[in-house]
Amino acid sequence: MNPKLSDLILRSSFTQNEAIRKLTVLKDYLSSKIFGSEVTQSKWSELLLEENRAWFTGLDSAFLEQINAQNMETVFQEALSEIKKIEVLTIFTAIELPEEEVSAVAVYLRQTYGPNFLIDVSIDPNIIAGAVLTWKGVQKDYSLRQKINQNRKQILGLLAQYVGSSHQ
Amino acid sequence: MNQTEVGFVKSVKKFLAHLDGFPTVKVNDIVENDQGIRGWVSALLSDCVEVLLVDEGNIQPGQIFRLTGNRLTVPVGQFLIGRAINPLGIPIDGKGPISKTKTTPELDIDQPALGIEHREFIATQFDTGILLVDSIVPLGRGQRELILGDAHSGKTEFLMNTIVNQKQTGVICVYASIGKPISEVRNLLDTLKKNNAEGHTVVIAATSSDPAPLIFLTPQTAFTVAEYFQRQGNDVLLILDDMGIHAKIHREISLLGDRPPGRESYPGDIFYQHAHLLERAGNFKPDSSRPAGQSRRGGGSITALPVMELNLNDFTTYIPTNLMGMTDGHMLFKSSLHLQGQRPAVDISLSVSRVGSQTQNRMHNKLATKVKQVLAEAAQLETVSRFSFELPMTTQLTLKQKDQINELIKHPSLSYIPKEVQMIILSLPFTNFFRVTDKDFVQKNKDRIIASLLIDKELINASKMVTTLKNEEEFIKFVETVVTPRLQRLTAPPARIVKPVAAPPPPPVLKKESFTDKIDHLLHKQVGKGGK
Numbered sequence: 250m251n252p253k254l255s256d257l258i259l260r261s262s263f264t265q266n267e268a269i270r271k272l273t274v275l276k277d278y279l280s281s282k283i284f285g286s287e288v289t290q291s292k293w294s295e296l297l298l299e300e301n302r303a304w305f306t307g308l309d310s311a312f313l314e315q316i317n318a319q320n321m322e323t324v325f326q327e328a329l330s331e332i333k334k335i336e337v338l339t340i341f342t343a344i345e346l347p348e349e350e351v352s353a354v355a356v357y358l359r360q361t362y363g364p365n366f367l368i369d370v371s372i373d374p375n376i377i378a379g380a381v382l383t384w385k386g387v388q389k390d391y392s393l394r395q396k397i398n399q400n401r402k403q404i405l406g407l408l409a410q411y412v413g414s415s416h417q
Numbered sequence: 418m419n420q421t422e423v424g425f426v427k428s429v430k431k432f433l434a435h436l437d438g439f440p441t442v443k444v445n446d447i448v449e450n451d452q453g454i455r456g457w458v459s460a461l462l463s464d465c466v467e468v469l470l471v472d473e474g475n476i477q478p479g480q481i482f483r484l485t486g487n488r489l490t491v492p493v494g495q496f497l498i499g500r501a502i503n504p505l506g507i508p509i510d511g512k513g514p515i516s517k518t519k520t521t522p523e524l525d526i527d528q529p530a531l532g533i534e535h536r537e538f539i540a541t542q543f544d545t546g547i548l549l550v551d552s553i554v555p556l557g558r559g560q561r562e563l564i565l566g567d568a569h570s571g572k573t574e575f576l577m578n579t580i581v582n583q584k585q586t587g588v589i590c591v592y593a594s595i596g597k598p599i600s601e602v603r604n605l606l607d608t609l610k611k612n613n614a615e616g617h618t619v620v621i622a623a624t625s626s627d628p629a630p631l632i633f634l635t636p637q638t639a640f641t642v643a644e645y646f647q648r649q650g651n652d653v654l655l656i657l658d659d660m661g662i663h664a665k666i667h668r669e670i671s672l673l674g675d676r677p678p679g680r681e682s683y684p685g686d687i688f689y690q691h692a693h694l695l696e697r698a699g700n701f702k703p704d705s706s707r708p709a710g711q712s713r714r715g716g717g718s719i720t721a722l723p724v725m726e727l728n729l730n731d732f733t734t735y736i737p738t739n740l741m742g743m744t745d746g747h748m749l750f751k752s753s754l755h756l757q758g759q760r761p762a763v764d765i766s767l768s769v770s771r772v773g774s775q776t777q778n779r780m781h782n783k784l785a786t787k788v789k790q791v792l793a794e795a796a797q798l799e800t801v802s803r804f805s806f807e808l809p810m811t812t813q814l815t816l817k818q819k820d821q822i823n824e825l826i827k828h829p830s831l832s833y834i835p836k837e838v839q840m841i842i843l844s845l846p847f848t849n850f851f852r853v854t855d856k857d858f859v860q861k862n863k864d865r866i867i868a869s870l871l872i873d874k875e876l877i878n879a880s881k882m883v884t885t886l887k888n889e890e891e892f893i894k895f896v897e898t899v900v901t902p903r904l905q906r907l908t909a910p911p912a913r914i915v916k917p918v919a920a921p922p923p924p925p926v927l928k929k930e931s932f933t934d935k936i937d938h939l940l941h942k943q944v945g946k947g948g949k
Binding site: 375383385386389 | 419420421422423424425437438439440451481483
C-alpha cells in the first residue's frame with residue numbers, strides 16, 4: 250500500500266512542493282475523519298482551495314478506507330520520504346511560464362524518463378532567454394547569456410566594426 | 418552548452434552552510450554563488466556537503482552555489498616580498514594588486530609535509546642577532562621552537578627584532594598574523610617599514626574581524642608561501658602568531674559543525690591540525706630529481722616559530738602541551754622579567770632548545786655552558802646568602818658574575834650583535850677586567866662596550882679571530898690580552914680638569930735673631946712698660 254500512496258500523489262503532481270502540499274491536505278482530511286468527527290470527502294472538499302478541490306474529489310475513496318488509526322502515521326511518513334528521495338529537475342527560465350506549458354514539459358519528461366519525475370521551475374531574468382537545467386547536482390546551461398559569454402569576443406568585434414563604419 | 422556542478426543551500430549557520438548537490442566535489446574545492454560569495458568545501462557528509470564561507474554576505478536556503486573548478490590555492494612569487502596579503506592571496510596593504518601573470522604558479526595551501534628522505538640534519542645555526550637566544554637558547558635553521566608567554570612579556574618585540582636582524586643574514590621572513598586586531602596588523606606593517614625590514618618580509622594576515630574560516634586558513638597559506646621560497650633554495654623564517662587563536666577558531670568551527678567536543682571542548686583532530694602544519698618546517702635536501710645540468714633547487718630550510726599566549730600560572734593546559742610535544746623546544750617569556758627590564762624576557766631555566774646546540778660553534782657552546790653554570794650556581798647560592806652575614810670570596814664572585822651576566826644579556830632594542838661579538842661579551846664576566854667592577858659599572862658601560870666591539874677596527878679584527886681558539890681558557894686569555902685593555906681605556910673615568918691656581922706668596926724669610934738682638938728686644942719691651 251505504501252508506494253501506492255506516493256504513486257497516487259505523484260500521478261497528479263509535477264513539482265515536489267505540489268506533491269508535499271497534496272500529501273498534507275490528505276493527511277488533514279484523514280486525521281479529522283479518523284480522530285475527529287465523521288466527515289465526508291465531498292464536504293471536506295468544500296473547505297479546500299480551488300486548486301486542490303478537483304484533485305481531492307477525484308481520489309479513490311476505497312483506497313482511503315485502508316488507512317486507519319494504526320498505520321496512518323507510518324504510511325504518510327513513508328510516502329513523504331519517497332517523494333523527497335526523488336531528484337528534482339530544476340529549470341531556470343527568464344520569464345514565468347504558463348501552467349499549461351509547465352504541465353506539457355512535465356508530461357513529456359515523464360513519458361521519456363519514467364513516471365516518478367518531478368520538476369521545479371524558477372525564474373532568473375539574468376539568463377535573458379533559453380533555460381538552465383539542473384539535475385542531480387549538474388547544471389547544463391542552454392541560456393542566451395551563456396551563448397553570449399561564449400562568443401563575447403566575436404560579438405564585441407562585430408560591434409566595434411559596426412560602430413566604426415557608422416562613424417564613417 | 419556549459420556544464421558545471423551546482424549545489425543548493427539546505428541550511429546555513431553563520432559561516433557554515435550545508436549544500437545539496439555537487440556529485441564529484443572534493444574537499445578544498447572552491448564554490449561560489451551568483452553574488453560572488455565564496456566558500457571552500459570542508460567536509461563531505463552522507464547527505465550533503467559542508468562548506469565554510471570565506472566572504473560575508475546574505476545566504477539563504479535554496480540559493481545555488483557553483484563549483485568554480487579552483488581549489489584552495491595562493492599565488493606565489495617574488496612579488497610577495499614586501500607585501501601583506503590575506504590567506505586567499507588578496508593584498509591588504511593598500512599598495513595595489515599583486516603583480517601576478519598567467520604563468521604565476523598557484524600552489525595548493527594544504528600540502529602534505531615532505532618525508533624523511535627529503536630532509537637533512539640541522540647543522541647551521543639560525544642567527545637571531547640577540548645574545549641571550551643565540552648563546553643560551555640557540556636555534557637551528559629548520560628547527561621549530563615554540564614561543565610561549567603571557568601577555569605583555571615582549572614576545573612580539575622579540576619577533577620584530579629577529580625579523581629586522583635578518584637583513585644581515587639574507588633569510589626571508591614570513592609572518593602569519595592569525596586573528597589579531599586590525600590595529601596590531603597596522604602597527605606591525607608600520608614597524609617593518611620604519612626599520613627597512615619590508616625588503617625581506619611577507620605578511621599573511623587575517624584580522625579578528627574576518628570570517629572564522631579565513632582566519633583558520635592563515636597558517637596554511639603562510640607555510641605554502643614559505644615552501645615556495647624554500648624550494649628556491651632560500652632559508653625562511655616563519656612566525657605563526659598566534660596558534661592559541663587558531664585553536665580557538667578551529668574549536669568554534671567544529672562546534673558549529675556539530676563535531677563532538679573533546680578535552681576543553683576542542684575537536685578531536687586539534688593535534689593533527691597543528692602537527693601536520695608544523696611538520697612542513699625543516700631543513701631540506703636539494704632536489705635531486707632535477708636532471709643533471711639544471712640548477713639544483715630546494716635545499717633551503719623553514720625555521721618555524723609558533724607563538725602561544727597563555728597564563729603562565731598554568732601552562733600545562735591542552736594546547737600548549739600539544740604544541741610543546743610537536744616542536745623542538747620552547748622559549749618561555751615572562752611579564753615579570755619584562756617589567757624588570759630584561760629584554761628578551763626569556764626565563765632561561767624553563768626554556769629549552771633541543772636542536773640548537775648541535776648547530777652552535779663549539780667555543781660559543783662552551784662559553785654558554787659556562788654562563789649557564791654560573792647562573793645555576795648563583796640561583797642556589799642566593800638563597801643561602803640571605804642567611805649569612807659574610808660570604809666567602811668565591812660565592813661573592815659568583816653572585817657578582819650572575820648580576821653582570823644578567824645585565825649583559827639585556828638586548829638593546831632592534832639591534833644586531835654578530836656571534837663573534839656575542840662570544841666576547843659572554844667571556845667578559847670571567848676576565849680580570851670585570852672581576853673588579855660591579856653591576857652598576859656594566860649597566861653604565863654596556864652600550865659603549867657593545868658599540869666599540871661593533872665599530873672599533875682593532876676589536877673587529879680581534880673578534881674575527883675568536884673562532885680559531887681551542888678552548889675557553891685560551892679564549893678568556895685572548896680577550897684579556899687583546900680586548901679588555903681597549904675596553905678599559907674606553908670605560909676609564911675621564912681625567913679631571915684642574916684650574917691653575919695663583920702661586921701662594923713665598924713665606925717671609927725670617928731673619929735669625931742674634932743673642933744681642935734678643936736682649937735689645939727684651940729691654941725695649943721693659944722700657945716700654947716702665948715708661949708708663
